[in-house]
Amino acid sequence: MKMIITETYEEMSTVAAQHILGTMYENRRTNIAITAGTSPIRMYEMLIPQVKGKDYFSDTHFYNFDEIPYKHASCPGITISALNDLFLKPANIPTENIHALDENNYQAFDSMIKQDGGLDLFVMGIGADGHYCGNLPGTTRFQDLTSKVPCDERLKNRIGRLFTDKNEIPDFYVTMGPKSVMQARKLVLIASGKEKAAIIKEAFFGPVTPEIPASILQLHPHLTIIIDKDAASEL
Amino acid sequence: MKMIITETYEEMSTVAAQHILGTMYENRRTNIAITAGTSPIRMYEMLIPQVKGKDYFSDTHFYNFDEIPYKHASCPGITISALNDLFLKPANIPTENIHALDENNYQAFDSMIKQDGGLDLFVMGIGADGHYCGNLPGTTRFQDLTSKVPCDERLKNRIGRLFTDKNEIPDFYVTMGPKSVMQARKLVLIASGKEKAAIIKEAFFGPVTPEIPASILQLHPHLTIIIDKDAASEL
Amino acid sequence: MKMIITETYEEMSTVAAQHILGTMYENRRTNIAITAGTSPIRMYEMLIPQVKGKDYFSDTHFYNFDEIPYKHASCPGITISALNDLFLKPANIPTENIHALDENNYQAFDSMIKQDGGLDLFVMGIGADGHYCGNLPGTTRFQDLTSKVPCDERLKNRIGRLFTDKNEIPDFYVTMGPKSVMQARKLVLIASGKEKAAIIKEAFFGPVTPEIPASILQLHPHLTIIIDKDAASEL
Amino acid sequence: MKMIITETYEEMSTVAAQHILGTMYENRRTNIAITAGTSPIRMYEMLIPQVKGKDYFSDTHFYNFDEIPYKHASCPGITISALNDLFLKPANIPTENIHALDENNYQAFDSMIKQDGGLDLFVMGIGADGHYCGNLPGTTRFQDLTSKVPCDERLKNRIGRLFTDKNEIPDFYVTMGPKSVMQARKLVLIASGKEKAAIIKEAFFGPVTPEIPASILQLHPHLTIIIDKDAASEL
Numbered sequence: 001m002k003m004i005i006t007e008t009y010e011e012m013s014t015v016a017a018q019h020i021l022g023t024m025y026e027n028r029r030t031n032i033a034i035t036a037g038t039s040p041i042r043m044y045e046m047l048i049p050q051v052k053g054k055d056y057f058s059d060t061h062f063y064n065f066d067e068i069p070y071k072h073a074s075c076p077g078i079t080i081s082a083l084n085d086l087f088l089k090p091a092n093i094p095t096e097n098i099h100a101l102d103e104n105n106y107q108a109f110d111s112m113i114k115q116d117g118g119l120d121l122f123v124m125g126i127g128a129d130g131h132y133c134g135n136l137p138g139t140t141r142f143q144d145l146t147s148k149v150p151c152d153e154r155l156k157n158r159i160g161r162l163f164t165d166k167n168e169i170p171d172f173y174v175t176m177g178p179k180s181v182m183q184a185r186k187l188v189l190i191a192s193g194k195e196k197a198a199i200i201k202e203a204f205f206g207p208v209t210p211e212i213p214a215s216i217l218q219l220h221p222h223l224t225i226i227i228d229k230d231a232a233s234e235l
Numbered sequence: 236m237k238m239i240i241t242e243t244y245e246e247m248s249t250v251a252a253q254h255i256l257g258t259m260y261e262n263r264r265t266n267i268a269i270t271a272g273t274s275p276i277r278m279y280e281m282l283i284p285q286v287k288g289k290d291y292f293s294d295t296h297f298y299n300f301d302e303i304p305y306k307h308a309s310c311p312g313i314t315i316s317a318l319n320d321l322f323l324k325p326a327n328i329p330t331e332n333i334h335a336l337d338e339n340n341y342q343a344f345d346s347m348i349k350q351d352g353g354l355d356l357f358v359m360g361i362g363a364d365g366h367y368c369g370n371l372p373g374t375t376r377f378q379d380l381t382s383k384v385p386c387d388e389r390l391k392n393r394i395g396r397l398f399t400d401k402n403e404i405p406d407f408y409v410t411m412g413p414k415s416v417m418q419a420r421k422l423v424l425i426a427s428g429k430e431k432a433a434i435i436k437e438a439f440f441g442p443v444t445p446e447i448p449a450s451i452l453q454l455h456p457h458l459t460i461i462i463d464k465d466a467a468s469e470l
Numbered sequence: 471m472k473m474i475i476t477e478t479y480e481e482m483s484t485v486a487a488q489h490i491l492g493t494m495y496e497n498r499r500t501n502i503a504i505t506a507g508t509s510p511i512r513m514y515e516m517l518i519p520q521v522k523g524k525d526y527f528s529d530t531h532f533y534n535f536d537e538i539p540y541k542h543a544s545c546p547g548i549t550i551s552a553l554n555d556l557f558l559k560p561a562n563i564p565t566e567n568i569h570a571l572d573e574n575n576y577q578a579f580d581s582m583i584k585q586d587g588g589l590d591l592f593v594m595g596i597g598a599d600g601h602y603c604g605n606l607p608g609t610t611r612f613q614d615l616t617s618k619v620p621c622d623e624r625l626k627n628r629i630g631r632l633f634t635d636k637n638e639i640p641d642f643y644v645t646m647g648p649k650s651v652m653q654a655r656k657l658v659l660i661a662s663g664k665e666k667a668a669i670i671k672e673a674f675f676g677p678v679t680p681e682i683p684a685s686i687l688q689l690h691p692h693l694t695i696i697i698d699k700d701a702a703s704e705l
Numbered sequence: 706m707k708m709i710i711t712e713t714y715e716e717m718s719t720v721a722a723q724h725i726l727g728t729m730y731e732n733r734r735t736n737i738a739i740t741a742g743t744s745p746i747r748m749y750e751m752l753i754p755q756v757k758g759k760d761y762f763s764d765t766h767f768y769n770f771d772e773i774p775y776k777h778a779s780c781p782g783i784t785i786s787a788l789n790d791l792f793l794k795p796a797n798i799p800t801e802n803i804h805a806l807d808e809n810n811y812q813a814f815d816s817m818i819k820q821d822g823g824l825d826l827f828v829m830g831i832g833a834d835g836h837y838c839g840n841l842p843g844t845t846r847f848q849d850l851t852s853k854v855p856c857d858e859r860l861k862n863r864i865g866r867l868f869t870d871k872n873e874i875p876d877f878y879v880t881m882g883p884k885s886v887m888q889a890r891k892l893v894l895i896a897s898g899k900e901k902a903a904i905i906k907e908a909f910f911g912p913v914t915p916e917i918p919a920s921i922l923q924l925h926p927h928l929t930i931i932i933d934k935d936a937a938s939e940l
Contacts (some may be wrong), residue, residue: 021723025720041380207377
């Protein structure tokens with residue numbers, strides 16, 4: 001576990017962007033799982049001008065690691081839509097370099113990734129409750145590969161804010177599981193702000209338990225945590 | 236997780252020996268943690284003639300991963316003594332290539348390994364109760380690095396059989412913890428015999444839980460399990 | 471450059487076989503270019519029983535690195551036929567794991583290998599004249615990728631002994647060039663016998679020059695030379 | 706060989722800086738050989754604010770790859786002085802992370818690097834005559850490790866412009882040789898401007914010959930060339 005504590009969110013974003021670029025510059029196909037959400041917004045803003053239209057990145061492939069599908073509509077899900085908006089479209093990533101996890105392919109996703117050569121880098125955030133990807137307290141089992149997570153009322157309430165049309169709130173979502181994530185060669189976790197300070201301490205300096213899903217990441221042989229000093233303020 | 240199922244204990248030993256040799260042939264310093272016990276006996280018999288007196292292995296370093304010290308006597312502990320007998324002495328491994336964990340250096344052991352460049356390979360067995368190294372059901376916490384494990388009566392009984400002079404049974408032993416083990420670049424776990432069949436299924440195809448300490452190894456990105464068909468008979 | 475000097479041809483063969491197995495045990499697809507000729511005969515004899523029918527090697531792919539085609543007959547060329555006899559058939563390597571270079575695909579071979587993820591290991595011999603693969607004194611240019619080498623009378627005489635029907639001696643052969651070989655992640659070169667002693671000294675401890683084609687291999691960051699003491703007798 | 710062609714010198718500098726940072730972020734000791742000269746000036750300007758005072762880079766070590774000593778004065782040589790000014794001092798790199806090649810230690814330099822774990826990255830420029838490090842047309846032998854190069858009148862004239870006091874022009878300089886450079890895990894070569902266009906074509910798309918010292922770099926399995934469009938204008 002390597003801990004990088006930055007002065008600001010801006011520096012956190014810079015360091016995270018450089019981790020992604022470091023992998024993208026490899027002289028072979030590289031596979032990167034990337035995160036939506038608010039933490040990486042500035043990171044993607046930095047990456048876009050560096051990546052857009054650069055053919056020397058043609059061998060980098062991107063994967064989303066969870067998906068909340070619409071219940072009825074046949075449009076792309078919440079996560080891939082967010083990634084499209086944040087990064088994939090403005091950076092002009094070609095369709096053939098985007099590998100979208102969804103409710104139809106989730107059972108084959110782990111073996112597809114293995115077939116593609118495995119993930120070289122996995123970039124994720126962390127929730128104040130210790131969740132990462134769709135691995136939440138109360139639903140996480142460390143042995144799970146990519147799977148479907150049924151949504152009870154609590155979960156439906158939680159994801160409901162993502163849907164304008166409440167009829168589209170689904171009965172389940174899909175996510176790469178802890179076992180899938182741990183197979184990646186390198187993990188990068190980013191966080192900023194005082195509201196993440198408690199969970200950073202708890203997840204990475206406390207017990208490994210499914211109640212704090214991200215705590216398992218402590219055990220990965222190549223985990224880098226990039227956080228600003230606010231998120232590090234309880235260490 | 237790569238599962239190699241062999242016809243016999245002999246073949247299991249061959250395949251395991253070849254994993255160790257594959258690492259030893261690297262053209263840089265390599266660091267290997269090795270296991271005592273009965274499972275690797277034949278493996279070491281195969282390795283000894285191939286390793287003894289070969290200066291092209293001068294850059295391989297060996298580490299033990301747990302130690303049961305004598306309570307009073309100032310002689311080497313149970314584990315390193317067993318490794319000396321099984322492999323290190325008959326293979327003429329130079330003293331400076333042997334890095335013995337003991338009750339005096341255990342607190343510095345993880346940082347010493349990091350300083351040495353990290354472990355390239357970690358070769359271990361598994362007990363029928365799911366323990367590996369000194370990580371036993373009831374004493375294991377996944378977040379632990381190398382640490383001292385106090386011995387209650389149950390544990391004293393368990394390790395007592397290793398001591399002729401019962402006054403030498405110690406009040407504690409030391410072991411690399413789950414977090415230490417998971418930092419290694421590659422893990423190899425060996426097992427043979429029907430008495431291991433149930434735990435192989437449980438540890439690697441069941442829940443990840445401290446009650447089955449080896450279950451955590453499922454999550455390592457480079458785990459190879461080498462077992463004979465008896466040990467695989469419940470899969 | 472790591473130099474492994476063995477007591478005997480038998481030990482050379484053992485060490486070389488273990489290098490190949492070390493790569494084959496990786497937990498991902500591995501690509502290995504292998505050599506025909508007399509030097510590896512015993513190595514293949516050792517490998518066959520260890521590889522045959524073992525599904526845990528299903529992710530290893532094999533490539534030949536040169537080919538001498540028949541002029542008229544539409545049968546497989548000299549090299550792949552020899553590899554089939556020495557190893558691929560007796561070891562039951564599935565057709566889809568064999569990637570044969572020939573006169574039809576040689577121009578696409580380097581990019582096909584790159585597409586396959588690159589070569590992990592390249593196992594070759596050396597001629598008393600310093601040639602390796604089809605890179606001979608007088609025909610070798612270090613900058614060449616896989617290419618067609620026209621055969622003048624000297625070369626036709628040289629390869630003529632391989633053909634019963636002298637009408638089948640071709641006007642050219644194909645070979646991976648020095649630049650192709652140097653792209654592999656690891657190189658292993660084997661040699662045995664006093665008749666190789668002079669070239670071993672010259673190629674690996676003398677000037678790098680196209681007149682001694684194998685001399686370029688000195689410069690690879692991960693070259694292992696495995697030779698018996700006869701081949702090392704001039705060092 | 707991966708070729709990255711950038712729009713501008715500024716972009717070339719950005720991409721090169723990101724290659725260095727990508728290596729510096731590794732979670733273990735990393736060793737980087739760096740270049741003086743004019744090509745990397747902007748690259749270092751970009752790196753300095755990102756590196757200065759950041760303790761998460763404490764495990765990165767820097768090496769110079771050639772040195773022109775003063776003939777009489779006992780002060781640091783031309784190259785390390787330039788690196789100190791360009792990067793090492795403004796970035797506050799601690800003394801113990803700087804490994805200076807000089808006229809006293811050059812014979813031990815290759816084995817010292819091997820002892821340190823090898824070079825992970827080698828960043829260099831190229832001269833219009835095809836030289837890199839101190840490997841010049843007329844003095845370069847591909848098989849050379851780090852060595853002393855005697856200066857004839859031509860060479861004394863060439864390096865003379867670096868000395869205010871002409872009495873200090875030395876009779877020799879030291880440089881890592883082609884064989885030393887090729888041992889690094891990754892090579893990065895930077896160039897910009899039309900005056901480099903001809904040599905870029907010649908060195909990387911023409912014959913491998915000591916007369917164009919950089920031509921050997923074509924053969925490295927992990928070479929990245931980062932050049933602006935002016936330097937790429939003859940491709």
